[in-house]
Amino acid sequence: MSEQSVTYKDLRFHSPAEQKRKQRPKHTRIIETSEQEITYSDLKFHTPSKQQRQQRPTTAERKDSPPSSPWLLSMILGLLCLALLVTAGVLGAKFLQASLQVRRQKEELIEKQAILKNFTQLEETLKNCTQQRDVLQANNTELSKAVKREGDKCSSCPEGWIQYRGTCYHFTHERSSWQKSREYCSSQGSRLLRIENKEELGFIKSHASFHWIGLSRTAIGHGWVWQDDTAHPTDFFPVKIQEPGEKCALFKAGEAFSHNCTGQYRYICEKRATRQKTTELAQGR
Template sequence: MAASQTTPWNLISGILGVICLFLMATIGILLKDLYPKQSIQPTLSPDAITELQKGPNCCSCPERWIGYHCNCYFFSGELKTWKESRDFCVSQNSSLLQIENGDKLHFMSSIKYFYWIGLSYHKECDAWLWEDGSSVSQDLLPLVQKLSPEKCVIYNARQSVFDISCDNKYHFICKQKFI
């Protein structure tokens, strides 16, 4: 008979259990909204993005791309291999970043990651070339000749380049040129 009898403590523990489940569900929903799935988003600071968008508006860039000097730049939030990064850029009618002038990219001084760029070694030419086939300026990237031809190149804001296995995953920068 004692098993079927409801005491105030049983009722209170049942109510507290329901409240606990409700609170856990609420926290789960809030955390889901707070930490959405990783998507491709710019990794620049808000100040740098504002600076870029204040420049001359001579081109219209796709969503999540940043306009600067009549070009559009995409700073990935995702990590990909060099080939995956190149393929993504091609799918967006762009190419991995080709660095032509160090002064042009002063806005990169606020970034903290290393990024894949569009520089690779071509055995038939025995040289490091950009994706469009042009050669690398020794003034801009003087250490490029010391890199391993079997690897790919990452770049950071301090104009540092390193050779890394092409299968490693890094952020990347795509660039669309506008004429």
């Protein structure tokens, strides 16, 4: 039904005459009304304007739709927007943190790869250096042997002396005291044995047995010295004391023992081997 305005006006009706009521048929139901004056209002319909229809909500809308509040709707929308912004911020922070962590792990992986590469190169360099060292040591050993062989060829020792690495050794069969042994070695242009290294010690062990060597001490409790007054290192090989008053060293079975200097024992003299050219030049003169 279209919206229209209604205008009411009064209408007046009077009761009909008695005669007219008698003339109606009997079968007709007559509704009698009291003789009253009935008033009706005139109805006028007006079409409202479009603006009035928009401003005046229909009855159905007023009954079905709850009253709306713009500020409440705005507040709800604002809260939703705030929640979305907070969520977006949290997700953005998580993403940034994850990105930084991935980047840091990638940098650490690159550094580890670089370190591993350098370590591999160092291992390879060390391996090459070790191989070169072994080659040089082998060449040095061969060169030392060659020099020794050539030196032995170019040098000589007196008859009855044994040459070892450019040194001549004389293991006597005569027996004498420590002092007499020292004097005899001096007369031969040599000295009583002085052991200077482990190689020489090994060589002497294979030949000496109960021989005087150039090691002595001046008094009880004093250190042992060689013939040239050089102190003997005790960590090289010790001198085992047999009697407190013994001052001279006797070499036997690869060890040194104190002994009475007047004892009669064999002895060992040593001197440098002479060059053949020097000997030949001396003979030519």
